[in-house]
Amino acid sequence: MDINAYIESGVIESYVLGLASADEAAELEALAAQHAAIKKAVDDFALFIQQNITENSIAPPAELKQQIMDALEEEFEEAKVVLLPLPPTGNLAGDGPAKVVKITTPGAWRYIAVAAAILFLVSAGLNYYYYVNYSSVSKDYEALLSKQKDVEAYETKYNNLQNTVTILQDSAMHVVKMAGVKNHEKDVATVYWDTRNKDVYVYVNNLPQIPAGKQYQLWAIVNGKPVDAGLLGNCDGVCKMKNIPSAQMFAITLEKEGGSQQPTLTEMYVAGKI
Amino acid sequence: MTGTDNKYTEAELVALLKERQQPAFSYLYDNYSGALYSVVLSIVTERETASDVLQEVFIKIWRQIELYDPAKGRLFTWMMNITRNASIDMVRSKGFNNNQQNRELTEAVYDTVGSITTNIDKIGLRKLVYKLKEEYRTLVDLAYFQGYTQDEISKLLNIPLGTVKTRLRTALIQLREIIKP
Numbered sequence: 498m499d500i501n502a503y504i505e506s507g508v509i510e511s512y513v514l515g516l517a518s519a520d521e522a523a524e525l526e527a528l529a530a531q532h533a534a535i536k537k538a539v540d541d542f543a544l545f546i547q548q549n550i551t552e553n554s555i556a557p558p559a560e561l562k563q564q565i566m567d568a569l570e571e572e573f574e575e576a577k578v579v580l581l582p583l584p585p586t587g588n589l590a591g592d593g594p595a596k597v598v599k600i601t602t603p604g605a606w607r608y609i610a611v612a613a614a615i616l617f618l619v620s621a622g623l624n625y626y627y628y629v630n631y632s633s634v635s636k637d638y639e640a641l642l643s644k645q646k647d648v649e650a651y652e653t654k655y656n657n658l659q660n661t662v663t664i665l666q667d668s669a670m671h672v673v674k675m676a677g678v679k680n681h682e683k684d685v686a687t688v689y690w691d692t693r694n695k696d697v698y699v700y701v702n703n704l705p706q707i708p709a710g711k712q713y714q715l716w717a718i719v720n721g722k723p724v725d726a727g728l729l730g731n732c733d734g735v736c737k738m739k740n741i742p743s744a745q746m747f748a749i750t751l752e753k754e755g756g757s758q759q760p761t762l763t764e765m766y767v768a769g770k771i
Numbered sequence: 772m773t774g775t776d777n778k779y780t781e782a783e784l785v786a787l788l789k790e791r792q793q794p795a796f797s798y799l800y801d802n803y804s805g806a807l808y809s810v811v812l813s814i815v816t817e818r819e820t821a822s823d824v825l826q827e828v829f830i831k832i833w834r835q836i837e838l839y840d841p842a843k844g845r846l847f848t849w850m851m852n853i854t855r856n857a858s859i860d861m862v863r864s865k866g867f868n869n870n871q872q873n874r875e876l877t878e879a880v881y882d883t884v885g886s887i888t889t890n891i892d893k894i895g896l897r898k899l900v901y902k903l904k905e906e907y908r909t910l911v912d913l914a915y916f917q918g919y920t921q922d923e924i925s926k927l928l929n930i931p932l933g934t935v936k937t938r939l940r941t942a943l944i945q946l947r948e949i950i951k952p
Contacts (some may be wrong), residue, residue: 507940510947513844515852516914539844545950546896547806553895554805555812558822563801565829566793572833588855622814677840719942 503528504538513543571605648717658673661734664689673747674701675769686767688715697726697738697747704749704766714752715761717744723760746770781846789837796833803847804829807854809895814858824861828854859918899949901919907942914939 511517512525515604529536570763633750659745663672670689677684700717707713726747727738750760778798779787787795808825815821831853839849893901900911913919913927921939925932 505944507943510943511940513848514915514943516943517857521901530842542947542950543845543848545947545952546851547845548952549899549950550809550851550855550895551806553809553898555809555894557804557808557825558818560795561822561826562804565826568826568830569796569833573793573796587932 500532500534504535509535509538509542513539513546525683545652605622645738657734661700664735667691669693670698673769673771675747675749677767678765681766686749688738688769690741690744690771693747694740695740697740697741698735699729699747699749700735701729707751710754711751712754713749714756714760716750717741717746718746718748719744723748725756725758730757744771773856782841785836785841785846787794787835792858796829799832800829803850807850811858812849813895813897815861820861820865824858827861828857831857855915856918859916862916863918886943893897899946902949903942903945907938907945910935910939910944911942 508517508521508525517525525535525539529539539704567620652757667689669692671692673688673690675686675688676682684704686704687700687702689698689700691697697715697717701713704713713729715729716723718724719727719741724741724744725739726741729736729749748760748761749766750757752761753763772945779795782801784795788799802839804825807828808821811821811824811828812818815824832850835853839846843849897916900915901906903911910924913924914921920929921932921935924930924939926934928935930938
């Protein structure tokens, strides 16, 4: 074929300017691969066009570049070098080389992901911190509450003992020692009877542990008849009982919880004459 | 003048673009946006639309760089053809008649403010095409700047297809002679 005639046919210019048909383009590409002159003619014309158009450049609006860069932000690939600590090993000095990991993720999402991760960690850290604080304060509060109860218990105990001491020291108190009856020889209790107002107090020196559902009851024997003088509760030291205007004898029996109308004589533990 | 202060060779630039490197794209824009904008403006007369087209063109170049085959020609040639096609598509999507009206209006406005580069015929390749004889000029305008096929031109101008083909090629040979440095 006549290479020069082909070059001068205008098909090369058509091709470079994008006006050639698909068939013409395919033929030209095949010929250019075989004939250096055709290839050169194509390259020359392309270069002339590029130079001419470049010389006649018109600057686009200044803000356009940033707009395009923003639009493509997520499509740019950037090699990021991230330092990660080595997992713990036997080497406590920890001076081994940090592991370098190349992470490649598209643009903005990376920053968003990192920001989200940081926020999450900060949030988790704060949660933990507040939880620990809360737990600690909560424990302190429980401890304080417990101490407060202890203090109150001690206070009650102290008041009771103080009361006991006052009663024991009171010279106006008539002391009635109740000794253990038969089969209860070791048991002892003491009645303190105020001679002024006839108030009765009882102090348990030694009585057996109360079985479940039972309660000790104090009786005053008045003219041969037993009179209920009250139940022994869970009092420390001296327990205040009922007011008994007159009596000849005091005794303690074990009764059902809540007390009885009449003493169960078989369950008498201690008794003492005035 | 841009495009000649070569920091990258064309092959290096293409390789970096394929690696999705932002600096390469920035370089591409800095060196070719002015030339490609003149290509857009030789087809799309409204400046605002033209810059939209240029944005579309650069995004297309970025996303289709894998399709560029150096064996088939220069990077610039490939980008210029993308630019021309995108510009013609934009004009067509806006409606030819409408665009013609806009062109007249735009030129009138430019004339009023007395801008130097008012006339579209002074932009880029149009300036060269303007130097052609009128019968050639019309053909190149319809084929290159308006994207008509030779068959369409034949019908539009009522000239046989063979004549359109011959005249267009002659026009392009003349264009080459004008453009030769």
